[in-house]
Amino acid sequence: MEKLKSLGFDTSCFLTTITSGELTHQHLQKRNDPWFAALGRKCIHITWGDRGAISLEGLGLQVVNNVDDAEFILAHGTLAAKYESLGGEVKWMGKPDKVIYTSAMSLAGVDAHECIMVGDSLHHDIKGANAPGIASAFITGGIHSDELGLVETAGEDAINSLCSKHGSYPSYVLPSFTW
Template sequence: MARMAAPNASDTKIFTGLKQIAETRHYKAWLLDQFGVLHDGKKPYPGAISTLENLAACGAKMIIISNSSRRALTTLDKLKTLGFDPSLFIGAITSGELTYQHLQRRDDPWFQMLGKTCIHMTWSDRGAISLEGLGLQVVENVEKAEFVLVHGTEALGLSSGDSVSKNLGELEKILEQCAAKGIPMVVANPDFVTVEARELRIMPGTLAAKYEKLGGEVKWMGKPHEIIYKEAMAMAGVEASDSIAVGDSLHHDIKGANASGIESAFITCGIHSSELGLNGFGELADVASVRALASKYDAYPSYVLPSFTW
């Protein structure tokens, strides 16, 4: 059985920078979340780019491990436009990539059982997710659908290949019909919310959680589930004991690392900043507040840092 990382809040070490972690222990692979850690969706966080360069100089293998519903190559391209050097990473594993590969290969028994017609929830302002190459037929009538595929929370895919904007309430009404029919859901981004330019945005995991409450079956294709961590460790060719995950979500990043038996670093300037009473980037969180929040989420980081800085 894998060794659980930092099994309780009192084991957590509070540091001010990643240099202290790197000097404490040599981790061969760093599994890095992006939103809330490296950038806010619009620009890199202060010091993030130089910190990556310092980690690379230490010989670390770095992999982006993200609940983004987009493909891995798209994620790396986006990082490049934000000023990051893609060559610093050995690759990226995203929920969207895992979803695409499983829907295409159909070599998993659960995915073999899925049909080819689906209700597709996607993005509009952010750009719809392409289903090209999957052999799927998007339908608008729930009665014709064999499963629900959720990439986004802004729009409903149409059979023409276009999409129509929908608000959260409208999408939830469609989910009620899907749940009544008893069809399964594949969620290509398990995040509940994400931080974008200091604002929290509703993500597909919120719809998936709603679907489970309605009695629907959900296949979660990302953090905190082990599937994405195993994929990342296989890409790096490392064992759990040589890996560390860095993220800003206790429920997704830290809980997922705990379940996979790898150590973790919790970045407090991300989605939990308000819960921790933080007002500015790089502000140190109160130790007691961090430990109380970790206990609340039953997710225990090995290290706590104010930001992804060296």
């Protein structure tokens, strides 16, 4: 909620939040998913310090430093993507995987048709919303503004081309989102 507050949102309008780190922690704790149940207890935990780190408290994990001693590696998305590109197996817990969206809907007690994802990343936000059938609003003035040649508003052809390139299709397109 602190991140939302720092962006100027009234946090009383939100039921709750969930991050990929919190979701990973829950799955490591419960281990009711077969993939998590099969994991061992020795892991290498790679983080960016406070950003991206999840608490390992209460998980019964032993953090090791030698890859030969590790039964799995717990890492953030950027590193996981590189590991996967080299042939490693990755369990995705954050955007664009639909698990983060379905978990958020479950927490809020709503269905996909009652939600909208507002985001500026076609790969993470919009593609992620497409999988579980959530409506989405693509903010063109965000991270893709340079690709769109954005001055004030992006043209329809540029938006369609960029969406096609990313395989992400928003329900709505907005130049900005302010609260």
